[in-house]
Amino acid sequence: MSSLVNKLGFLFLVWYSLVCLAFSLPDEYPISNLDLDKFTSEKEVFQLLQMWKTETKRDYQTLKEEAQGFEIFKANLKIIREKNAKRKSLYDYRLGLNKFSDMSYEEFSKIYLHGMKQYITEGKKGHVEFNSGSCPNAPSSLDWRQSGTVTYVKDRGSCGSCWAFSASGAIEGITQIVTQCLPSLSEQQLVSCDGCSGGCSGGFHTNGFQYVIDNGGIATERDYPYAANDSTCNITLAKKTFATIDGYYWVTSLSEDSLFCAAVNQPISVALYAGPEFMTYQGGIYDGANDCSSMDPCYINHCVLIVGYGPWGTGQDYWIVKNSWGTSWGLDGYILSKRNSGNDYGVCNINCYGAYPTKNSTSTTHLQLDSSM
Incomplete structure (x- = not known):
């Protein structure tokens, strides 16, 4: 329980800092064109989540829901980066963020x-x-x-x-x-x-x-x-x-x-x-x-x-x-x-x-x- 509270506190602080930056960010976020390898820290991944939310029009009702979505989003992002790093040719398939990126595969299924x-x-x-x-x-x-x-x-x-x-x-x-x-x-x-x-x-x-x-x-x-x-x-x-x-x-x-x-x-x-x-x-x-x-x-x-x-x-x-x-x-x-x-x-x-x-x-x-x- 304490870990969730700490996570919620962290997310609130990151959210507050992002609100302060919101007016400097563009209105549209072409997520598919981003270099996902640049988003490595906890704060950067959370910023990416906010960009993804804007593009997909995803809306969380509570901080707890957002914290859970963030953890799944972060795990999916890790899988995407690891798979794409193993590509050996132009026709090897690649993975990316989409509207399902804050869902576990079990939930998605x-x-x-x-x-x-x-x-x-x-x-x-x-x-x-x-x-x-x-x-x-x-x-x-x-x-x-x-x-x-x-x-x-x-x-x-x-x-x-x-x-x-x-x-x-x-x-x-x-x-x-x-x-x-x-x-x-x-x-x-x-x-x-x-x-x-x-x-x-x-x-x-x-x-x-x-x-x-x-x-x-x-x-x-x-x-x-x-x-x-x-x-x-x-x-x-x-x-x-x-x-x-x-x-x-x-x-x-x-x-x-x-x-x-x-x-x-x-x-x-x-x-x-x-x-x-x-x-x-x-x-x-x-x-x-x-x-x-x-x-x-x-x-x-x-x-x-x-x-x-x-x-x-x-x-x-x-x-x-x-x-x-x-x-x-x-x-x-x-x-x-x-x-x-x-x-x-x-x-x-x-x-x-x-x-x-x-x-x-x-x-x-x-x-x-x-x-x-």
């Missing part, structure tokens, strides 16, 4: 990550494995964002709905490929109406596909807006279907060639294990070495969307992966994940549960999209 195996369902009608692992004419690099096939990076907030964002992103992609129209679709409809998943408590992308098939389509984000909660399904809004799909395919599990050939044709929903360094990823090619080296085969806790791939010069191949934690995380909301890792499971089990929706060219959207979508 309870809010943002969920084990999802209980939501995996197989054997339903129309579910066929994609067995071709050969696509010799595939381009050496591909980015579906460049062809207008990917919507903006979304932020799902504290709702555990990554599975819904992964599913909607894949449906948005195939809709644009077939119809030349890119809608922003309703994740909230999946969260509230897909009875086979757990809403904000977790789910699985293929269950989202099946719901859209059974419902005869999915509404736009504008018609059924995101609320980041487990609200009851709004049947009236759920009937405002815009985009439709005809079925979906599983990618052959543990086959990176099959996942690659699938990604040549459209964005692919995948699941993986997101560990502590995934939480603080900032750039470079993530190899998951410190997060997943002892992970159980095909254990997953997060759904994302593969939107392309490429080689880093003559170096390492990678996937371009869209996340749902907003643009302040990673590379403006994306992560480059190592491809051709030599592991059948892929980096952090990304090769285990790939899937994608199908849409016939004769199957059209139900409504005409206007310019405000």
Whole structure:
């Protein structure tokens, strides 16, 4: 107890000194551009926390809460510096401060990550494995964002709905490929109406596909807006279907060639294990070495969307992966994940549960999209 009191007293003194300096500090703090190695003393790290609070709009209600946040922030900063100091090349991944930097991984996991195996369902009608692992004419690099096939990076907030964002992103992609129209679709409809998943408590992308098939389509984000909660399904809004799909395919599990050939044709929903360094990823090619080296085969806790791939010069191949934690995380909301890792499971089990929706060219959207979508 006395150590906490001493810490609170120290923080008060530092806070007071920072208040005196506040008017000399700039209004905006580009935290991602700072040399974090310059913040070494207790006082300097606390000053960095104040800068981070301004940028992320984080507000503590009590000095005790701030003291606890400071201790976690300091520990995360130490991990970031130690990992970045070990980088050996330009494409080695690096960590950085983001909006989660005052959260322990355990706290972060309870809010943002969920084990999802209980939501995996197989054997339903129309579910066929994609067995071709050969696509010799595939381009050496591909980015579906460049062809207008990917919507903006979304932020799902504290709702555990990554599975819904992964599913909607894949449906948005195939809709644009077939119809030349890119809608922003309703994740909230999946969260509230897909009875086979757990809403904000977790789910699985293929269950989202099946719901859209059974419902005869999915509404736009504008018609059924995101609320980041487990609200009851709004049947009236759920009937405002815009985009439709005809079925979906599983990618052959543990086959990176099959996942690659699938990604040549459209964005692919995948699941993986997101560990502590995934939480603080900032750039470079993530190899998951410190997060997943002892992970159980095909254990997953997060759904994302593969939107392309490429080689880093003559170096390492990678996937371009869209996340749902907003643009302040990673590379403006994306992560480059190592491809051709030599592991059948892929980096952090990304090769285990790939899937994608199908849409016939004769199957059209139900409504005409206007310019405000």
